[in-house]
Amino acid sequence: EVYVLRLGHRVSRDKRISTHVALTARAFGAKGIYFSVYDENVFSSVRGVVDRWGGDFLIESVEWRKFLREFDGLKVHLTMYGIPLTEKLDVIRKSERVLVVVGSEKVPPEVYEMCDMNISIGNQPHSEVAALAVFLDRLLDKTFRMKFDDAKIEVIPCEKGKKVVEKP
Ligand code: SAM
Numbered sequence: 001e002v003y004v005l006r007l008g009h010r011v012s013r014d015k016r017i018s019t020h021v022a023l024t025a026r027a028f029g030a031k032g033i034y035f036s037v038y039d040e041n042v043f044s045s046v047r048g049v050v051d052r053w054g055g056d057f058l059i060e061s062v063e064w065r066k067f068l069r070e071f072d073g074l075k076v077h078l079t080m081y082g083i084p085l086t087e088k089l090d091v092i093r094k095s096e097r098v099l100v101v102v103g104s105e106k107v108p109p110e111v112y113e114m115c116d117m118n119i120s121i122g123n124q125p126h127s128e129v130a131a132l133a134v135f136l137d138r139l140l141d142k143t144f145r146m147k148f149d150d151a152k153i154e155v156i157p158c159e160k161g162k163k164v165v166e167k168p
Helices: 015-027 040-053 064-070 085-093 110-114 128-140
Strands: 002-006 032-035 058-061 074-084 098-102 117-120 153-155 164-166
Touching (some): 002 015, 002 064, 002 128, 015 032, 015 128, 032 040, 040 058, 040 153, 064 110, 074 085, 074 110, 074 128, 085 117, 085 128, 098 128
Parallel strands (some): 002 032, 074 098
Antiparallel strands (some): 153 164
C-alpha cells in the first residue's frame, strides 16, 4: 500500500497543483493522500472525482510532523537531491507500506532526516506531479490497469473523440 504526504500547500495559489497531486496519486495506484494544509477547494474537487470515477481513495489533513514521525512503514521523500529511484527500487518494493512525501515550495530540512530515504526522479528540478507519477508508475506498475469500484462514469478508449459510459 502506498500513501502520499503533500507538504506545504499555499491556499489559493497551490489549489490546482495540489488537486493534481491528489488525482495523480489516485490514478497511479496510491491508496490515499494526506495534506499538511486543509484547503476546502482541493478536498471538495478530489472528493467529487472519487464520487464520480469510483474507488475509495482517502484524503485527509494531518499535523505533518506527528504524522510523519508515527507513520508505520517506509518513508520516502522525493527530492532532486536524493539517490536515483532506479538504485533503490528493489529495496522500496520489499516494503508493504510506503509513504511518499512530496513538497511544494521549500521543504523543511528536518524532512530529509525524518524520512528513511531521499529519492530523486532525475537530478533536475521539475514538479511534484511529475515526480509522483514516475515514482508510482515505476513502483506499482498499475497505471494502465487501474479499475475503480462503483464508478458512475468510465471511459471507453477510442481512436478519435470521447466515449464514456455513465452508470445508473
Ligand atoms: N525548491 C524546492 C526545494 O528545494 O525543496 C522544491 C520545489 S519542487 C517544485 C516541489 C517538489 O517537487 C519537491 O519538494 C519534490 O518533492 C518534487 N520534485 C521536484 N523535482 C524533483 C526531482 N528531480 N526528483 C524528485 N522529486 C522532485
